[in-house]
Amino acid sequence: xxxxxxxxxxxxxxxxxxxxxxxxxxxxxxxxxxxxxxxxxxxxxxxxxxxxxxxxxxxxxxxxxxxxxxxxxxxxxxxxxxxxxxxxxxxxxxxxxxxxxxxxxxxxxxxxxxxxxxxxxxxxxxxxxxxxxxxxxxxxxxxxxxxxxxxxxxxxxxxxxxxxxxxxxxxxxxxxxxxxxxxxxxxxxxxxxxxxxxxxxxxxxxxxxxxxxxxxxxxxxxxxxxxxxxxxxxxxxxxxxxxxxxxxxxxxxxxxxxxxxxxxxxxxxxxxxxxxxxxxxxxxxxxxxxxxxxxxxxxxxxxxxxxxxxxxxxxxxxxxxxxxxxxxxxxxxxxxxxxxxxxxxxxxxxxxxxxxxxxxxxxxxxxxxxxxxxxxxxxxxxxxxxxxxxxxxxxxxxxxxxxxxxxxxxxxxxxxxxxxxxxxxxxxxxxxxxxxxxxxxxxxxxxxxxxxxxxxxxxxxxxxxxxxxxxxxxxxxxxxxxxxxxxxxxxxxxxxxxxxxxxxxxxxxxxxxxxxxxxxxxxxxxxxxxxxxxxxxxxxxxxxxxxxxxxxxxxxxxxxxxxxxxxxxxxxxxxxxxxxxxxxxxxxxxxxxxxxxxxxxxxxxxxxxxxxxxxxxxxxxxxxxxxxxxxxxxxxxxxxxxxxxxxxxxxxxxxxxxxxxxxxxxxxxxxxx
Numbered sequence: 001x002x003x004x005x006x007x008x009x010x011x012x013x014x015x016x017x018x019x020x021x022x023x024x025x026x027x028x029x030x031x032x033x034x035x036x037x038x039x040x041x042x043x044x045x046x047x048x049x050x051x052x053x054x055x056x057x058x059x060x061x062x063x064x065x066x067x068x069x070x071x072x073x074x075x076x077x078x079x080x081x082x083x084x085x086x087x088x089x090x091x092x093x094x095x096x097x098x099x100x101x102x103x104x105x106x107x108x109x110x111x112x113x114x115x116x117x118x119x120x121x122x123x124x125x126x127x128x129x130x131x132x133x134x135x136x137x138x139x140x141x142x143x144x145x146x147x148x149x150x151x152x153x154x155x156x157x158x159x160x161x162x163x164x165x166x167x168x169x170x171x172x173x174x175x176x177x178x179x180x181x182x183x184x185x186x187x188x189x190x191x192x193x194x195x196x197x198x199x200x201x202x203x204x205x206x207x208x209x210x211x212x213x214x215x216x217x218x219x220x221x222x223x224x225x226x227x228x229x230x231x232x233x234x235x236x237x238x239x240x241x242x243x244x245x246x247x248x249x250x251x252x253x254x255x256x257x258x259x260x261x262x263x264x265x266x267x268x269x270x271x272x273x274x275x276x277x278x279x280x281x282x283x284x285x286x287x288x289x290x291x292x293x294x295x296x297x298x299x300x301x302x303x304x305x306x307x308x309x310x311x312x313x314x315x316x317x318x319x320x321x322x323x324x325x326x327x328x329x330x331x332x333x334x335x336x337x338x339x340x341x342x343x344x345x346x347x348x349x350x351x352x353x354x355x356x357x358x359x360x361x362x363x364x365x366x367x368x369x370x371x372x373x374x375x376x377x378x379x380x381x382x383x384x385x386x387x388x389x390x391x392x393x394x395x396x397x398x399x400x401x402x403x404x405x406x407x408x409x410x411x412x413x414x415x416x417x418x419x420x421x422x423x424x425x426x427x428x429x430x431x432x433x434x435x436x437x438x439x440x441x442x443x444x445x446x447x448x449x450x451x452x453x454x455x456x457x458x459x460x461x462x463x464x465x466x467x468x469x470x471x472x473x474x475x476x477x478x479x480x481x482x483x484x485x486x487x488x489x490x491x492x493x494x495x496x497x498x499x500x501x502x503x504x505x506x507x508x509x510x511x512x513x514x515x516x517x518x519x520x521x522x523x524x525x526x527x528x529x530x531x532x533x534x535x536x537x538x539x540x541x542x543x544x545x546x547x548x549x550x551x552x553x554x555x556x557x558x559x560x561x562x563x564x565x566x567x568x569x570x571x572x573x574x575x576x577x578x579x580x581x582x583x584x585x586x587x588x589x590x591x592x593x594x595x596x597x598x599x600x601x602x603x604x605x606x607x608x609x610x611x612x613x614x615x616x617x618x619x620x621x622x623x624x625x626x627x628x629x630x631x632x633x634x635x636x637x638x639x640x641x642x643x644x645x646x647x648x649x650x651x652x653x654x655x656x657x658x659x660x661x662x663x664x665x666x667x668x669x670x671x672x673x
Contacts, residue, residue, distance in 0.1 A: 007042035008063050008194055009052060015059035020408060022051035022060065023388025027272040027296070028148060031388075032403040041403070044356050046147035047192030048296040049304025050272050062191055062305070065208040066218060069185055072207060073107040077183050079207075080110035082170045084188030085118060085239065086246035088322040089301040089315035090212040090308050096322065097231035103187075105229045106222055110174070114188070115239025115326075117170030119339060122242060122255035124163045124347050129257070129290055137161040137291050138282065141251055143196035144296035145275060146351060153283055154353035161291075162348045164202070166245060167193060171205045173237070173342045183207045187215050189246070189303030192296070201350050211305025237338035238330050243323040246300035247316050251293055270295040361400040369396040373412040386410035436605070459500050466493040499623075514664050517556070519547045519588055523579050526560040535574030538564075543581060549588045550664045555631045562624040563592040563656050570596030570654060583662070591657040598645030598652040607641065628656075635660050 018036045023029070030044035031051060038059070040051065052060040072079050081103050091099055103111045121141060128137065140146050140161045149156050164172070171184045185208045186193055197206040210218070219225070244250030248270045252258065257266050267289050269278035275294040281287050297303050301315040308315070370392060375381050381392040387408040389395040398404035407413055473486040520543060527538050567577045571594055581590035599607060608629040632639045637660035644652050 006063055006198075007040055008045055008047045008191055009040045009049070010061050010063070011038050011040060012059045012061055013037050015057045017057050017059070019056075020386065020388035021054050021056070023404075023408075024385065025050040025054045025272065026388075027276050028152065029389075029398065029403070033405050033408060036405070036407065044151065045195075046144045046151065046296070047190075047195045048144040048272060049191040050296075052191065052304040062211065062213075063194060064214055065185075065194070065210055066214055066221075068208045069210055069214075069218065072183050072185065075183070077181050078109040078178070079107065079183040079185060080112060080174055080178070080235075081106075081108040082112045082114050082117075082167065082174070082184060082186050083234075084167075084186070084190070084246065084300065085113065085115040085243040085323075086189050086300045086303065086306070086315075086319060087187075087212065088318040089246070089310065090189065090306045092308060092310060092318055094226050095231070096325075097233060098226045098229060100234055101229035101232040102219060102224050102226065104232055105224050106218060108185070110178070110182075110235045111232070112170060112174060113234050113239040113243070114166045114170045114186070115243040115245070116237045116338070117168075117173060117239075118166035118242025118245040118251070118254060119239055119335075120169045120173065120242075120342055120347060121163055121166050122245075122251060123339060123343055125161065125251070125291070126255045126257065128161060128163065133290070136282075136289065138279070139251065139291060139293040140349075140351070141165050141245065141293070142295050142300075143190065143192040145279075145294045147192060147195060148275075148296075149279065150351060150354045151356040153279055154355045154357075156279070156283055157351050157353045159282075160351045162350065164347050164349045165196065166242065167196070168202055168205055168349065169347050172345055172347065175205075176342070176345055185210060187212065189300050189305040191304050199352075201352060211303075213305055213307045216307060236334075237342070238326070238335065240327060240330055240335050241323070243319065243326060246303075247319055248295060248299040249293070250299070257291070265290040266293065267291075268293045268295075271298050272296060358401050360397060365400055366393055366396045369399050369406075373406050373409050374415055375412075382411055384410065458496075462493065462496055462500060466490070466497060469493055513554075514550050514552055516548055517551050517553050519549055519581050519590060522553065522556055523560060523581060523590060526557055526564060527579070530561070530564050532564075532568055532577070533574070536568060536571055536577060537575075538577045538579070540579040541581075547581060547583050547588055549660055549662050551635060551660060552631075555634070559628045559631050559658065560590075560592065562628050566624060566656075567592060567594035567596065567654070570594050570598070572597075575653075586662050587659050588662055589657060589659045591655050593653060593655040595651065595653045599641070599643040599654055600645045601643075604641055604643065608639075632658055632660070637661065 016038050018033070018038065020033075020038075022038050023031050023033065027048060027050065028044055028046045030041050030046070032039045032041050038051075040060075049062070052062060083103070087099065088096070094102075100111050125139070136159055138145070138149060138156065138159050138161065140163055143165060146160065149160060167186050167188070171186075174182055174184060184206050186197065186206050187210045189212055191211065194209045196202070197209050241254040244254050249268045252266060252268060267278065267287060269275050269292070275296055278287075278292060278294055282289075282292050298312060299316070301319060302312060310318075370376075370381070373392075373396075375392060383391045387395045387404070387410065389398060389404070392409070395404060395409060399406060407416075469486060469489045473483065473490055476483045476486055520540075523540055527540060530538065532538060564577060571577075575595035578593045579590065580593070581588070583589070607625050610623055610626040629639060637658060640657045640659070641654070642657070643654040644650055646652070
């Protein structure tokens with residue numbers, strides 16, 4: 001016998017896809033989500049098996065009694081198989097005599113119909129209602145219904161009809177007929193029967209419970225097939241209309257009780273949602289009835305322990321056909337004698353309240369949980385049911401109880417994913433920018449070292465050429481034929497000297513002297529010293545406060561001067577150069593904007609590369625912005641370019657924005673950019 005506290009259903013975590021279907025379909029809300037894994041809580045589980053039935057991934061495992069049954073069959077005591085009347089719905093293509101023969105070949109000494117136990121139970125219900133016309137009862141033929149009432153409506157336990165189920169009625173009848181040493185194995189479509197057999201009130205009356213699925217495995221393990229067995233009939237006593245019990249409202253017909261829509265004295269409900277509503281209304285007193293007959297499934301023929309995929313009404317037809325067939329062979333007189341004899345036995349039982357209800361949290365606690373999921377207004381509560389709960393508030397209560405997680409809310413999870421994607425995109429852009437800056441710095445550093453070496457090597461012979469060419473030019477007569485050539489040599493040598501000087505500036509060979517400077521003052525000095533054409537105006541946007549920064553004055557002036565020269569070159573027909581500056585937190589910034597032709601987008605990443613220029617040959621060295629970039633990086637700053645070269649998009653022009661720290665972070669030693 002398995003322990004009473006053993007879970008009836010467990011989860012195979014490797015298969016669980018966290019779709020929350022089992023949560024949605026569980027009428028007892030006995031499934032807890034922990035770290036995105038569905039876990040059945042044994043103390044709350046009523047064994048209805050809905051989670052097993054609806055799990056498309058087959059992630060729910062039913063506790064098996066196979067080993068225990070095999071041990072019983074190998075033991076010395078006789079073993080009886082009592083078969084639920086729903087078996088025709090599972091073993092559709094096997095005649096019942098062959099099926100009984102298959103059970104006997106497994107080693108069962110007796111094979112009995114639970115249908116006769118159902119006949120006993122039906123008679124007991126008829127007598128109960130006749131003797132107590134003023135009492136109200138909830139039928140107790142379905143163990144999942146009993147478990148639900150005991151756990152979630154304990155106040156209704158006194159209303160549970162004090163009558164055993166057909167399984168227990170059959171077991172008691174067989175023990176009375178064959179002795180207490182008879183071992184009994186129930187075979188049926190119900191998982192809740194496993195829990196019923198081990199409940200404290202009736203423990204030991206049934207030794208093991210197998211589902212039809214388990215029986216199929218046992219046949220396979222024992223190599224039992226229909227073609228290898230001899231036909232056999234059930235052992236007496238045989239059932240009659242009790243065979244209708246697995247069909248919805250079958251118990252009422254077997255007991256000759258009518259669900260009269262006029263009197264409303266008897267009401268039947270089936271299905272995991274309908275029975276919950278019926279019991280709730282019964283408790284509230286909204287229905288004035290004598291008997292509420294509930295089945296957790298849509299009839300036992302739809303139980304979770306059935307593997308057949310045959311639709312509902314074909315299953316009903318199979319059971320009905322079997323009952324009609326049996327009624328032709330059953331002796332009516334013998335059936336009545338057996339019924340009268342075994343009705344004398346004890347077919348009553350008690351039920352025990354097992355309150356699993358949890359107090360609801362306060363409204364403030366619910367509101368706080370809803371706010372954490374982004375539900376601040378009533379219209380935010382979509383009640384979409386994706387989490388497995390009917391409403392957002394029920395989900396919030398489940399979170400409070402520790403059996404659900406916020407991530408189960410689909411809209412909340414989508415919003416979180418959007419937020420995360422946005423953050424990842426921003427991080428990706430920042431990383432890409434940092435990578436580009438690093439590559440640019442490494443490239444400029446390598447080129448700076450090369451430029452420094454070349455400049456040093458070229459500078460000495462160039463100085464000699466420049467000096468001698470000036471001497472020769474000074475000593476030549478004004479009308480000397482070679483004077484024009486000497487002037488060309490001097491001019492080109494001077495241009496080479498400027499190029500070499502630019503290389504040295506780019507390589508940052510000179511040291512940087514940092515002092516506290518007024519940024520606005522540096523800009524004003526550059527504006528005053530710049531010689532712009534008449535068709536270009538310069539404008540400085542005023543700032544109310546003095547903005548200070550620790551920088552190398554000459555180097556920053558050079559940055560501004562180079563940016564101004566670039567702006568002038570970009571406005572051949574004139575325009576405006578605008579200076580802006582300010583401070584934010586621990587940084588200062590300044591920008592130089594022009595209304596020129598703009599820089600094409602494909603050149604934006606090239607403008608800081610040495611020797612890159614769009615000017616005509618001889619008009620520029622392509623080192624101006626490379627020098628600017630080097631100086632800015634030496635100050636641990638950043639330079640950003642914004643430009644538009646397409647008039648169709650908007651006004652053309654370019655803005656360079658330089659951001660620098662207010663104070664020096666580390667000593668600036670003049671390393672290459």
